[in-house]
Amino acid sequence: MTAPSKRGANAGVALYQRIRSDIEGRIVSGEWPPGHRLPFEHELMDTYSCARMTVNKVLSGLAAAGLVERKRRAGSFVSRPKVHSAVLQIPDLKAEVESRGQRYGYALLQRQKRTATREDKARLDLDLRAPILALRCRHDAAKQPFALEDRILNLDAVPDAAQQDFSEVPPSTWLVDHVPWTEAEHRISAGNADEALAADLNIDVGTACLIIERRTWRNGQPITAVRLVHPGPLYDLTARFTPSG
Amino acid sequence: MTAPSKRGANAGVALYQRIRSDIEGRIVSGEWPPGHRLPFEHELMDTYSCARMTVNKVLSGLAAAGLVERKRRAGSFVSRPKVHSAVLQIPDLKAEVESRGQRYGYALLQRQKRTATREDKARLDLDLRAPILALRCRHDAAKQPFALEDRILNLDAVPDAAQQDFSEVPPSTWLVDHVPWTEAEHRISAGNADEALAADLNIDVGTACLIIERRTWRNGQPITAVRLVHPGPLYDLTARFTPSG
DNA sequence: AGATGCCATTTGTCTATACATATTACCTGG
DNA sequence: CCAGGTAATATGTATAGACAAATGGCATCT
Incomplete structure (x- = not known):
């Protein structure tokens, strides 16, 4: 939460997290397939009525997680995972x-x-x-x-x-x-x-x-x-x- | 780059990346062992003469990567990795x-x-x-x-x-x-x-x-x-x- | 002494703004 | 028609300020 949950529709999660789940959902559901260009930051700004820093945080996070790739001037794109990777936990x-x-x-x-x-x-x-x-x-x-x-x-x-x-x-x-x-x-x-x-x-x-x-x-x-x-x-x-x- | 590289000492990497490597270095070298409390955001602000958003971005990133854990009111701490995890790549x-x-x-x-x-x-x-x-x-x-x-x-x-x-x-x-x-x-x-x-x-x-x-x-x-x-x-x-x- | 409530501190999130940088699209001169 | 320059655009980074939420400690009251 934080950020005065402007008009109550906020279910207790941070705005940037809602945006992120939203986008992740579209990616994993296949609505936005690999290679698809996602909306520009300023479009997402309008969609979610928030500042660019907020959507930037979301997109940077998705890029860090490897779900999207970002290119200057061109936009952000759903990346196509080439390999199955798995986090293997080898405990004591x-x-x-x-x-x-x-x-x-x-x-x-x-x-x-x-x-x-x-x-x-x-x-x-x-x-x-x-x-x-x-x-x-x-x-x-x-x-x-x-x-x-x-x-x-x-x-x-x-x-x-x-x-x-x-x-x-x-x-x-x-x-x-x-x-x-x-x-x-x-x-x-x-x-x-x-x-x-x-x-x-x-x-x-x-x-x-x-x-x-x-x-x-x-x-x-x-x-x-x-x-x-x-x-x-x-x-x-x-x-x-x-x-x- | 970016951010007017205030006084030329900047070797072409972003400030937040320099701060991050700096902190990562202290962690992996053992200088800051698991459990150690790292400086508060406002202290890092002073150390690197930057805004809180910048050090916040660094610490949030380290937390996302699992290197540190953050607690409100208490501070940020080097986390002790309990398991060896490995990213296993299973290609086609x-x-x-x-x-x-x-x-x-x-x-x-x-x-x-x-x-x-x-x-x-x-x-x-x-x-x-x-x-x-x-x-x-x-x-x-x-x-x-x-x-x-x-x-x-x-x-x-x-x-x-x-x-x-x-x-x-x-x-x-x-x-x-x-x-x-x-x-x-x-x-x-x-x-x-x-x-x-x-x-x-x-x-x-x-x-x-x-x-x-x-x-x-x-x-x-x-x-x-x-x-x-x-x-x-x-x-x-x-x-x-x-x-x- | 023990329970209770308030306050200071620290992180969490968000905004609005600014300028840098890379890259594409377009335009212009040869 | 092509080469080269230029403007437009989207991302990248950084700032300063604001309020929210959690929490540890202190003071106060019983």
């Missing part, structure tokens, strides 16, 4: 498990401080011989192995991690609370469990697993690379999405 | 294959117009007996099966689809161009190939596959449900993400 595993009403368990299987091998170098963009912390742990849901985590941490970027034994607190939880990041990359794939994995996850050899690999940087400096392997039948990622953002 | 398969420099192929395996079974009803939120189009097709990359698509289409929502034989144009491509949607849900999981799947995809029985299931609605009305099965070794999803949005 502990929170994930507990939100299903299951008991969460954690075990550190291996902790090793060493210098980067050629393999590590390929995995993150590390310098060869950079000091790293290699961790291997298991996450359980309702006493069943739920994920195997295999992580390397760049100690040049996160020296504090060397002081942490990760026997109680999972590295992912510690990192979220202590290390800001600027860039992340996820790769999601499927693979068959080999013998070692099958033993650790208590599943049959050959069972399909969902593999999530994440790499994180901070201003270009590599922080960590993690590989999470979930037993196929026990896990799936879900993403919901609306074009409005 | 044809574009995906060709962007890898491989030849794309498509084959329609099955096309059936019928009424919804109980199984279909569970898959989308269809009414029982609603008219649907069931499709099964294969996508190839460099002559190798690359994905098996199994789709149902709600003909009540998309009557035009009944006129389309999908022998040349993949349904996903046709849909993107013809049907706007307001909501989508993705589920990503892993599974072992059974005999039928192994035969269609030309892989061994038991090979791990990446399974992507997508359901799409338009203003609450179900449009389509699709299940894409990719041979594990041949495919992965990649998402890149920066907190700034």
Whole structure:
């Protein structure tokens, strides 16, 4: 609300929000298809009897959300989304498990401080011989192995991690609370469990697993690379999405 | 540009963008950690010698991007991101294959117009007996099966689809161009190939596959449900993400 | 001490105005 | 007829001022 809701017809929402829903509605309903030129700012001004700053705020917001594209002198156009994009939420595993009403368990299987091998170098963009912390742990849901985590941490970027034994607190939880990041990359794939994995996850050899690999940087400096392997039948990622953002 | 660049020190970017990068920098660098209260609007006004509307635009933008939370009377605070989120891009398969420099192929395996079974009803939120189009097709990359698509289409929502034989144009491509949607849900999981799947995809029985299931609605009305099965070794999803949005 | 109401502060929204900038459409001279 | 300049137009950014709404704290009353 705000802005004296001039003549009571205002149902408690801000004017610019009403205008925005209005326009969004026409776009998603197909009334204004991709490529369609929407009214000029001064036309919307007249339509809604408001100042240009108000409609400008709306159109800028829609442009920021990717629903429209704006061109000087030409006008604003409904943009055509080329790809399906979905905002994938990858929460802390502990929170994930507990939100299903299951008991969460954690075990550190291996902790090793060493210098980067050629393999590590390929995995993150590390310098060869950079000091790293290699961790291997298991996450359980309702006493069943739920994920195997295999992580390397760049100690040049996160020296504090060397002081942490990760026997109680999972590295992912510690990192979220202590290390800001600027860039992340996820790769999601499927693979068959080999013998070692099958033993650790208590599943049959050959069972399909969902593999999530994440790499994180901070201003270009590599922080960590993690590989999470979930037993196929026990896990799936879900993403919901609306074009409005 | 814009706004008379008061005294030339302006490097060609708008004032509000300079302020925004400035603040974003302090946040991602950790100088202003999660929970930290950032300066009040009137303090930023003084700092940057500008009007309140300008800093308001910056802070509102940061709030929309999820970097800060704003509370009346209390101030604006750096928000603590609880989940890793990633924008997953799921492009048209044809574009995906060709962007890898491989030849794309498509084959329609099955096309059936019928009424919804109980199984279909569970898959989308269809009414029982609603008219649907069931499709099964294969996508190839460099002559190798690359994905098996199994789709149902709600003909009540998309009557035009009944006129389309999908022998040349993949349904996903046709849909993107013809049907706007307001909501989508993705589920990503892993599974072992059974005999039928192994035969269609030309892989061994038991090979791990990446399974992507997508359901799409338009203003609450179900449009389509699709299940894409990719041979594990041949495919992965990649998402890149920066907190700034 | 505890409940209650008022006030100051901060963000939220809106207006009216101004000038900058990019780009198209048009006009004019060669 | 074309090249080049010019005006018109729509967006981009910024300002100053105004009032609304939410809320934390303080003062007051019981």
